[in-house]
Amino acid sequence: MADPHEFLALARTMADPVLERWQTLVALETPSGDAGRAAVFGERLAAGLAATADSVRQPPGPDGAHLVAYWNGRETKDEEGDGPPGHTLLVAHSDTVFPAGTITRRPFALAEDGDTVTGPGVFDMKGSLVAVELAMDLLSRTGASPRRPVRLVVVNDEEIGSPDGSRLVARHAEGAHAVLGLEPPLPGGALKIGRRGVARVRLSVRGVSAHAGLDAALGVSAIDELVDQLTGLRATATSLPDAALNVGTITGGTRANVVADHAEAEIGLRYTTPETEQALLRALLEPTAVRERAALSAELLSHRPAWAMDPANPLAAELIALAATLGMDLPIGSSGGAGDTNLTGALGIPTVDGLGPAGAGAHGEDEHASLSSLLERAALIAAFLDTH
Missing domain, CATH: 3.30.70.360 (Alpha-Beta Plaits)
Incomplete structure (x- = not known):
């Protein structure tokens, strides 16, 4: 296992390539239901993930291909069946609510403060996709690897209720020991441990x-x-x-x-x-x-389905403790909105959502997210996968 501080220190040196990748993904617009744009985006995302993943697949759907990436864990069950059971499931989506052409009117931009990034989909949730790519890169660069097998499911229809993507989430939730949702956090960077x-x-x-x-x-x-x-x-x-x-x-x-x-x-x-x-x-x-x-x-x-909030959520407690070692405060709360983690939470699988970078303005003209938060979240995800 690596020192979690090593992940954070390394992440903070990678702001420039992170911004470049973020801009690339935001520029590739992905309005829900646009199979052509979903295909272009999916190929670009798959190429980036392939740098660290053991395999990347793109299962078809009515609105174009979804994406599932796999990483092998360093600890697998031996012949006696010992070892950590289950895999860690990461859940994300590639579609946005914005119609094609929005990027021309509201291009990706970094504010004068050097931290605030604006543009359609930067917060919900292209920044999260960059964060998970970075987390896996941090593991690779430090010679670490996930303790358990990891699967990343990226659906292309979440903003319209995941009418097809939900089956993919359900399928890969089978046997999972923990589910990390990469949706944007609540205000103040709070994790979501329940959803309406x-x-x-x-x-x-x-x-x-x-x-x-x-x-x-x-x-x-x-x-x-x-x-x-x-x-x-x-x-x-x-x-x-x-x-x-x-x-x-x-x-x-x-x-x-x-x-x-x-x-x-x-x-x-x-x-x-x-x-x-x-x-x-x-x-x-x-x-x-x-x-x-x-x-x-x-x-x-x-x-x-409704995912009832449990203030004693043990998975959240583990993430909060890990974040504290990195000097990060991680509040918790329940969301009035719904997402793909509603399913896993309602099924009783240990689930936490809101691990994307902090920001605000989802679905609106003022959508923005924090670069420093993205770097921190990537380090936190890497540290969790390394130790859990």
């Missing part, structure tokens, strides 16, 4: 069209039915103290003088307990029509 669950549901209504003036009684308004359904769902959510419901989009009908024969809404749900999750999904996925001739259907578009 989220789901997206499309509620569709079929009605009966008719002339709104001459034959209105012959029609069944899909829009009126949808409005009544949403009112009922709002009441259900309001009755649950840890629930939130947001109607994100509504479409339907054709014109003002025609009773609408179709309507649909996309609805976002948030919850902190399995009980509330079940109540909300039951209300949405098993709807009962208010109007006799209205037909309802519901489709679950994406789903992430």
Whole structure:
């Protein structure tokens, strides 16, 4: 094992190549759903990881290839089955919320303070990908290696709920002894040890069209039915103290003088307990029509279970203690947002998220991240993999 301080000291000498790599990854835009850009980015990311990884694979998905990188551990089970069980799973994503072309208007830049980096995706989460590359490079340069086998899963659809990427995370979570999420931290650099669950549901209504003036009684308004359904769902959510419901989009009908024969809404749900999750999904996925001739259907578009916060999270305690040896303060908290670690945390696998560099403004015009924090997080990740 190497001295953790050696990782930190070496990381702090590598600011220039880190900035160059960060700029390269940010310049390769990756809006969710763009398979062509995902492919270009994936090849560049794979090439960088291949410098230290034992293998890098790019399993296909509907929106282009995801990425999984593997590093062998120095301690593996012997013939008697002794040795550290399980692998360490690192979870990340490559997609961003920004449309292609944003980089032209908001190019990657380093502020005058020499630490603040701005640009679309620098915080969520291209900086984290640079940090994990650097962590593995630090291990290699110091002659160290991960104690256990390591897998890095990078999905390309996290920002839209990981409709395909979640299966990849679930597959590689099997047998993992610990999961480190590389999402951005909470304010102040705090680790995430719990996450609210989220789901997206499309509620569709079929009605009966008719002339709104001459034959209105012959029609069944899909829009009126949808409005009544949403009112009922709002009441259900309001009755649950840890629930939130947001109607994100509504479409339907054709014109003002025609009773609408179709309507649909996309609805976002948030919850902190399995009980509330079940109540909300039951209300949405098993709807009962208010109007006799209205037909309802519901489709679950994406789903992430709630990951309940445990202040005694032992994995977080190990990271906090390790960070303290490096002179780094590492607070903890729970996130109102969801991510791929919702799945591993809900499954009971020791999980901590928020190991990306500190910053703020995710998904916004003011997105920024800290270079010094990236270097520190990379050293912390390297030290953890070396010792655990």
